[in-house]
Amino acid sequence: MRSDIRVMSRRDLLRATIAAAGALALAGCTDLRGGEGSAELEGGDPREGAIAVSSVKPLCIDPFNAVDEAGAQICFQLFDPLMRYDYEYGVLTCLAAESYTASEDQREFTFTIREAYFHNGEAVRAQDFKRGWERIANPSSAAAGVLGASNVSFLLSLVEGYQDLREGRASGLSGITCPDDRTLVVRLSSAYADFPYVCAHHCLVPVPDDADADAEAFSRMPVGNGPYKMTEAWDGQSAQIELSRFLDYAGTVTTIDTVRFTFYDSVGDAYRAYEAGDATLAPCPIESVDANAASWKSSDDERLRITSGRRCVLGVSPVVSYLVCNTSVAPLDDVRFRRAISLAIDRDGISKRVYRDARMPADGIVAPVVPGYREGAWPYCVHDNDAAEELLDELYPTGAGGARDVTLTITYGEDSGQRNAMEQIAESLSAVGIACELEELPFEDLYVRYRSGSFMLGRYDWSCDFASMDNVLYPLFHSASLSAYNFSRYANEQVDTCINEARSTGSEGERTSRLQEAEDIVAQDCPVIPYLFGSYAYVGNQRIEQLHIDADGFAHLGEAELAD
Template sequence: MFSSDEHNTRRGSFRATIVIAAAAALTLSGCSVANSEADTAASGQALRLVLPMEPTTLEPCDSSLASTGVVVRSNITEPLIERDPTSGELHPLLATSWEATGDTEWTFTLREGVSFQDGTPFDADAAAFAINRAVNGDLSCDVEGQIFGDADLVVEAVDSLTLKVSTPDPDPVLPLRLSFIEIGAPTDAEAKVREPIGTGPYAVASWDAGLKITLQRNEDYWGDAPAYQRAEYQWRSEGTVRAAMVTGNEADIAMGLSADDGAGELGIDYPNNETVALRFSGDIAPLDDIRVRQAINFAIDKTGITQSLYAGKSEPASQIIPPGVVGYNDGLEPWEFNLQKAKELVAAAKADGVPVDQKITIVARSGQFPKIDQLTEVLQEQLKQIGLNAEAKVVETSTGLQYQVRPFILNEGAIAMVVQHGNQAGDASFSVDSYMTTDGQMSMFGTEAFDEVLSQASAQTGEERQQAFADAFAYERNEVVQFAYIARMTGVLAKGAGVAYEPNSATGDELRLAAVSPAN
């Protein structure tokens, strides 16, 4: 059982006190920002942030999408439990304690005296509604596919501050899973919301589509008041422009940069946990032949990509999760770059009648991470070098999600999609459930045998769990080949000269505004 008699102090002792220099409101014109409110900075009136893209939604149940989560998570809405991204420990938030009260049952005690930003009381009924809506409903929430899969939960409000959650099978990491469900005020269970109402330190003040999103401090927040009266998000697709906005004192924090975007001394590297890979539609020719999938792995010059495109700030990847996540297999090495082997595999497949000349479309979501457009072009050329008919297709986010998340676009032949997956939970199950099972929300194919391997691993605990998932990743590499792993990424952001902020592995998915404050 985890319990806490904390108080009204938010985030517990693990959050460091972080300071940020004064900021001003953004007023953009073209690709520049008029610094018309610079005098608001010292008073902590506005924090200015610039993102790579405009969020497609602020719906809480889609906050596992990075472009949504970086605005919503722990800012507008909050979960029952939060995970410290550095230590991996779980801490109380809207729930103050939890314990397993049966093989498949967990009981949560909720925080008293909390209200949503519209004045509605937060209680067990509200928590149950949010969980049911996200996991058991028909909204196709991203958090359902990414974190929970097809398993429905039984959620019961025992009384106003007691919540019971039951799972079909024993789930030793259910509290961790629930840390990904952001609790919004009870609303339409049949439709997603544009501007959510939560319990967080900030509320949505306005969303001017195509221009900016403004959050206003929630003066009735249950915990410690955040430093800034408001936060203003804008977006620019070019990393060099985002970096220049910070170096020119037109923004305070710029997200999603690469090492050579020009932030200079204001650029900060941080260890994110994102893995970039090609995900195969392995039941569509010619990708339905394992030799073709193996050939692609040999054909990708991962060292060249990480050194040239990312200036050595990333490194070749060997599996879908990074070190530090339960299940990481430290015995796996990245596939070697070997064009001769790749060509031989393609030739062998062709000799057996595999239509290797059929088109393989390499799909990427524009702006998903730095230099994704250039990476996609490089991958196209490297596949062509081994005799495959590859075509690059970079699309905007809403279209890209139709290739990435079920129901997939399936009428365009073989797809090798550029994906970036970050495991914020610290456990392999959160990667394999959505990306590797045959019916995973983001999996285009698998095998029944591999499903059983993954199912058995998910039921384990402790060292047995670590070893079972490590073995599963070795099995995937040798027997299935669902991916061509490319790089483990390093995050880069820019912060103004007067800003003190320490990004962590979760920063790219949830930049917590309550962790920043004026320097003076």
């Protein structure tokens, strides 16, 4: 038995919302086409139908490896994956897919591809998705020969035949078949009900034959199926990339004719270009952000949109900063001690004093933008020195001067900009009698130490690869991840069972409930100590009438509107 899931497209979602509310006016709801000529850009004051974006320089714009912030932003404009998670509405929507079905055992997914075209005029077929995914998974692909190993191949690790392809025993992914041009069938090696969420990743996109025929040329001028296309190849050194709207786009054709990205050495330099009037849109550094614009402080429906009345977007990203507790060594092998540490940390103080109130204090390991988040889910993620001291008194009674006979070492990465935050944490722990030493290491050494267990408390950031609780709980707390990112060495059979059962559960509500059960157990055990959620900030000038910036930091330029 199969479940037939026809997910509402973003266009349909917006249309339905307009019908219900009668007041929303979002680009993408109607087909508003502007003039077809290319508009010239002049600094930060583009002519009609054009926009200038300042950015850091991308490392790669090919979806094979477009994982740096700037490269991913450009890739997002050029390509449409099968699915998209809509952070505004909190739902998974179809994009390049028209619909999909899932087998009862959650191991096989069949996607119906909607009619669409590449920027070169070729029709997008199911085989093009298979090609795009296999070039990522195959370490011997033509793209790998040009760009090196892909950093997103792990996204396909559950597809049948993945290991055979990685180890050279096969030339393709046996789990991906294409019965016809519009049908893509993906068979997994084990149940994973959240696989459609994986398919929303901006790198899991279709590519035409040319991607393999001339991988080097494609890496400089990717040919996609998204709302914008490149006007000319990028040599990797030029300070600009220009995109033009794709008139044969399968979705609603954008009203913005041209987007020009200009690259700078840093986010600060990109922001200064915006301040100087040389850009319409720019990322905003923490020292310049308006903390009053924080999305978590507002209930405004447009808090994640740059509009005529809102020039700064400051939102929560699917990232959490936390301390890893090495639960295999004393004193962190005692749950009471871990709880005390968590209670002692002044998260609000860190946000205010280190980040100018531009990062949201964490109340759990799952970020608010990830489906399944619950406010206050972790009871020990509150600042309560009295409760912390009560726990500590049972373990390490205070001596002369209020000190306790216990010292912790907090390890973190050098050049990570985290020293001030670590000093604040050390100060919080000192206030309850725990002495702390700070240890700064190169990231390569840090990772080796975490993997080997040669640390006490270690700072780490976890960023979701796609919008799923499983993408947080499984890698950080499942016993199968002990050799990977479960640095805390946490193992709990009940947690494993809940996560495993969730992976094979088709019902979204029931699946979320099982994952929340697992999270509740972890929250009591405190193998990690979350302290801040990630954030992102963008500013836009008066040229922008409305522009959505989602939680991944992607600017939805294909749906944007410019002021008259």
